[in-house]
Amino acid sequence: MKKVKDLKxxxxxxxxxxxxxxxLxxxxDFYKESIVSEEEVDSAYTHVFTLLESMEMKNMLSSEEDHLGAVLKIVSGAGGTESQDWASMLLRMYQRYSERNGFKWIIxxxxxxxxxxxxxxxxxxxGDMAxxxxxxxNGVHRLVRVSPYNAQGKRMTSFASVFVIPLVDDTIEIEVNPALLTWETFRSGGAGGQNVNKVESGVRLRYQYKDPYSGVEEEILIENTETRDQPKNKENALRLLRSQLYDRELQHRMAEKAKVEAGKKKIEWGSxxxxxxxxxxxVKDHRTNYQTSDVQGVMDGKIEEFIKAYLMEFDS
Structure with missing residues (x-):
């Protein structure tokens, strides 16, 4: 089924x-007969170029997990309100990027x-290829600005970490051992502290995970407050757990591949x-050296050129 979808x-x-x-x-032809304007020809050309560029980028994405959706987590760094404000700006950036590219998102x-x-x-x-x-x-994003939260109007530096893992779907088989699962429930509110529930619809999942390769044990903690329906939130939390377990397997495969391809530049998580x-x-990417002066465009989700530069450098 996956092969059919890929071919389609x-x-x-x-x-x-x-x-x-x-x-185009x-x-x-119509332009030569003065039926349409030069601007209309330019628009048709841009459309063709955009489609070809999109296909070129998709051609770089050949890993089995690339076609999946994404779980994107943003965590503010040290620095209090300034870093927390920066994290919310990144959240908006990824929401706008998703909308620009026809992806659906939920918090x-x-x-x-x-x-x-x-x-x-x-x-x-x-969304396809999200x-x-x-x-x-994936990594640490650094903001430098004159902070509105600093009374002296000083230039401040703050950080936020972004973690991205594949969002598994029904085509991915991941085994979850129920004996290693425990659940807690709590009252939850929506984004921004709105609509606090009077019932405990929020769920907290704890999974006692043991790495099958290293033997290292850890507790995976997942909270979900997506809906006001506790069973639905449990279902969503399990999906996120499966996504994390799948990502751990992918990271092991990538590490093994990196050993074989020792000469290939490695990108460290958290860098x-x-x-x-x-x-x-x-705005400058330190991995590819791609930069732009369109700061507002980037914060409005226009990050395609950063993504393209990364894929051309590391996935082509």
Missing amino acids: RWVDGYNEVKKATEE QLAF SNYQDGDEAGIKTATLEIE YGYLKSE QIRSYVFDDRR
């Missing part, structure tokens, strides 16, 4: 490019900041990947 994706893409190319040729967990912003939030992003694209965002310097109007 390429056939649909080819047909879309073919149709757009025919429309038609627009050019499955959310914790308000002390005065503003957020301490942590988890986005579930569904993980393949967003895996490039500082990008700086957003507001006063200098500069």
Whole structure:
């Protein structure tokens, strides 16, 4: 079934490019007869170019997990309100990026900041190749700006970490041992502390995990407050657990592959990947050296060029 879906994706893409190319040729013919404007020809050309670029990026995503959705977690760093505000800005950036690219998103967990912003939030992003694209965002994001929360108007630096793992679907088989699971329930509210429930619909899952390769034991903790229905939240929490277990297996495979390909540059989880310097109007990715002065565009979700640069450097 997966192979059929993959082939259909390429056939649909080819047909879309073919149709757009025919429309471009038609627009050019009409332009020569002064029926359409030069701007309309330019628009048709841009459409073809965008479709080809999209197919080129998808061609770089060949790993089995790349086609999946993504679980994207944002955690504010040390620095109090400034870092928590920065985390909320990143949350908005990824929400806008998802909307720009036709992905659906929901917030499955959310914790308000002390005065503003957020301490942590988890986005579930569904859409074709969402993980393949967003895996490039994994790491520490650094903000430099004159903080509105500093009375002296000083330039401040703050950090937030972004963690991205695949969102498993029904095609992925992951075994969860019920004997290693415990549940807790709690009252929950929506994003921003709104609509606090009078019933304990929020769920907290604890899973006693033992790494099958290293033998290291750890407790996986997942909270879900996505809906006001406790059984549904339990179902969602289990899905997130399966996603984490799947990601651990992927990380082991990647580590083994890195040993074989020792010469290939390795990207460490948790490394500082990008700086957003507001006063200098500069956003720079430290892995690829790609940068832009369109700070507002980036914060509005325009991060496709950063993703493309990453994929060309590390996935091509």
